[in-house]
Amino acid sequence: MAATILIVDDERNIQLTLARSLTLEGYLAETAGCGQEALETISAHPIDLVVMDVKMPDLDGLTVLERARAMRPDLPVLIMSGHGSIETVRKAFKLGAFDYLEKPITGRDKLLVAVRNALTMRHLAEENAALRREAGRHEMVGGGPTMQRLFDLVHRAAASEGRVVITGENGTGKELIARALHEGSRRKDAPFVKLNCAAVPAELIESELFGHEKGAFTGAATARRGKFELADGGTLFLDEVGDMSAAMQAKVLRVLQEGELERVGGQQTIKVDVRVLAATNKDIQAEVAAGRFREDLYYRLAVVLVHAPPLRDRREDIPALADRFLAEACDRNGRRAMTFARESYLVLQSHDWPGNVRELRNLVERVAILRDGPELGPDDVAGVLPGSRKPRVDRFREGATFHDLAEDAEREIIIAALARNGENVSETARALGLERSHLYKKMKGLGIKR
Ligand SMILES: Nc1ncnc2c1ncn2[C@@H]1O[C@H](COP(=O)(O)OP(=O)(O)OP(=O)(O)O)[C@@H](O)[C@H]1O
Ligand SMILES: [Mg+2]
Structure with a gap:
């Protein structure tokens, strides 16, 4: 998409000349006097x-x-001046000007080079910021003693080649731990x-685990x-390993023992060097005891x-997690930066978080969208917290019909x-006693995305 450049000058003819030079190069120009x-x-x-x-x-x-x-701290600004005292130039740079152009601007080249440089720099800065965000995604928050012990263990396990089984309730960060183990290895x-x-x-x-050759079975149009x-x-991260079928357990065990595999329909034996990590929210030892999970596979894995501890057992980490999620949510939804008031943390810390960190993250995102900052008070938080006894702020919002309010309640429940x-x-x-298809339809109708 063409960049939009704002030209600011009180002389109309300068505005027009510069705008013309820029539009000829394919930029979009806006002017201000x-x-x-x-x-x-x-x-x-969007300048x-x-x-x-x-x-x-x-x-x-x-x-x-x-x-x-x-x-807009990201916005590059080029300053022009005809009476450029060194002092002005110095001040402009100090205030964050990207470059300085001396007036009159003779020939288009000087202008265009400066514009191109500024836009390239801006683009690189954006890319860097995106990369940093991406890298930060795997960064785990947790300053409390429980998490510090966990980080220590993860750190040591990462460097080894040992296989790791990660257990913990839903949303406790098992996948994040698996990624940290990989990143640290x-x-x-x-x-x-x-x-x-x-x-x-x-x-x-078999085809998922080992791949297949073209034509190995009906539907295998290409090799994979x-x-x-x-x-x-x-x-290789085996997620929900506790739900692995007996047939799959046998196949996985074989590769782990032999370190090699054959594609379905293939003749050749392929050697693989893979470190396997596994995660489950089931009590895997109980699964082994009950004969649902092979003991020999368990000991190999x-x-x-x-163990990723539930959030209710490490409430001291909630403020830092909430801060991180709030910053991310504001960023992602294009909202101005917001902060939590001190009392809001208490409301968050008094909740039990059955959905653990994922539930906290979703709640914070909802607050960031529904409430206006800059500071989010305890009522803002309690208003969107399921099961909170504080009055719901928009329970009887003005102009809402019975139908609207009923929909609000349904949305909240779901x-x-x-x-x-x-x-x-x-x-x-199952928990709500609804047919799965009915729930899907409801979610769609209420605009709830997973
Ligand atoms: N310590 C943490 N710091 C920052 N974010 C976290 C932390 N723990 C979990 N999260 C975030 O919470 C969400 C759930 O984490 P993750 O998917 O790793 O959980 P899980 O244990 O694999 O859940 P499930 O059992 O439901 O698959 C993710 O968005 C993750 O980024
Ligand atoms: Mg997971």
């Missing part, structure tokens, strides 16, 4: 770059620069491949690599055991039930 107008345009339009005169009748360019940068630059063991249909187990092969050199059941629709339906 004074500082006030410039600030209004910046706040209302990518500002080219601005220093001397203007109302607000001078340096003041506008300062306010514009306060509003010598395999970190190789793939991290996830397989949900509960979701593999019986007839596809299985998860073990895809994870070669890296890590569980070289190290990591969202809370989903959170309690780890966002699993089947389990939620």
Whole structure:
């Protein structure tokens, strides 16, 4: 998409000349004749770059620069001046100007080079920010003693090649731990491949795990690599391992014993080097005792055991988690930055969080969308917290019909039930005594996304 450049100058003919040069190069140009107008345009339009005169009748360019940068710290600003004292230039740079152009701007080249540089820099800065966000995604929050012990264990287990079984309730961060184990290992630059063991249909187990050759069975139109092969050199994360079928357990055990596999319909034996991590919210030892999980497989997988504790047992971590999720939610939803009032943390810490960290994260996202900051008080939080005894703020909002209010209540019930059941629709339906298909239809009608 073409970048939009705002030209700010009190001289109309300069606005027009610059706008023309820029539009000829394929940019979109907006113009403003004074500082006030410039600030209004910046706040209302998606401007990518500002080219601005220093001397203007109302607000001078340096003041506008300062306010514009306060509003949009990512916005590059090029300053132009004909009477450029060194002092002005120095101030402009100090206030965050990207570059300085001397007036009159003769020839388009100088302008275009400066514009292109500024836009490239902005693009790189955005990419960096996105990468940092991505990297931060796997960063686990938790300053309390329980989590510190866990991090310590994860850190030590990561460096070893040992297989790890991660246990814990829904939403306690098992997948995050698996990713941290991968990131902390010598395999970190190789793939991290996830397989949900509960979701593999019986007839596809072999092909999922080991891949298949073209034409190996009906529907195998092309050859495909299985998860073990895809994870070669890296890590395979067997999620919901406690729900793995007996047939699949036997097949996984065999690769772990032999370190090699054959694709379905293939002749060749393929050697793989894969570190296997597994997670489950079941009591896997009880599954072994009950004969539902093979003991020999369990002992192969569980070289190290990591338990992700429920959030209610480490409430001291709630404020830091809530802060992190709030910042992320504001960022993701394009909301202005908000903070929690101190008493809000108490409300959050008094809840039991059956859906654990995931439930907390969803709740914070809901508060960030439904409430206006800058500070979120205890009532803001209690108002969207399921089961909270505080009065619901918008229970009888003005102008709402009975139908609207009933829908609000349904939405709230379903969202809370989903959170309690780890966002699993089947389990939620069972808990609410609804048909799964009926619940799906309701969710769709109420605009609830998983
Ligand atoms: N310590 C933590 N710091 C930051 N975010 C966390 C932490 N623990 C969990 N989360 C977040 O909570 C959510 C749930 O975590 P995750 O998917 O790892 O849980 P899980 O134990 O695998 O859940 P399930 O059993 O339902 O699959 C994710 O959005 C994750 O990023
Ligand atoms: Mg998970």
